[in-house]
Amino acid sequence: MASNINWAAIDNDPRFQALHKKKTTFLWSLMIISTVYYFLLPIGAAYYPELFKIKVWGPMNVGILFALSEFVVAWTIAAVYARRANRQFDAMAAEIVRDSNLIK
Known part of the structure; x- marks a missing residue:
């Protein structure tokens, strides 16, 4: 069963834009934390x-x-992201899908 999704409607939805901004901010934060921690090893x-x-x-x-702790930090960052995605981002996306008329 093929469906035509109205991607323009999704993109214009303010909730989608808020979701995208929230997710982008969160991902950049995680990336900065992981990069700083990663470079502490060679700098140290x-x-x-x-x-x-x-x-x-x-x-x-x-x-x-310290080098081994980088694995723990990477796993922790992955777990933090997965938890946030499952609890918040996925719920926001499901709400957008549920409330929008996505199929033409």
């Missing part, structure tokens, strides 16, 4: 090598733990 290793060499447990040092 370059400017604070003694800090990164501190032994924590056996051969593990602060630098290795």
Whole structure:
């Protein structure tokens, strides 16, 4: 069953524009956080090598733990986005679809 969706009507809906702005702002925030955290590793290793060499447990040092923490940060950011998308963005999109006359 093929349907013709009126994309112009969706694009002109103020709720869609609000959804797009909210989502874009949120994604940029997550990107900035992840980029700053990512670059803390090479910056820290370059400017604070003694800090990164501190032994924590056996051969593990602060630098290795910080590098491994980047995986945790990436997973956390993915989980935060998924949670927000499932709870807020998807609900807003469903409301727009439900309330709009999308099929010509």
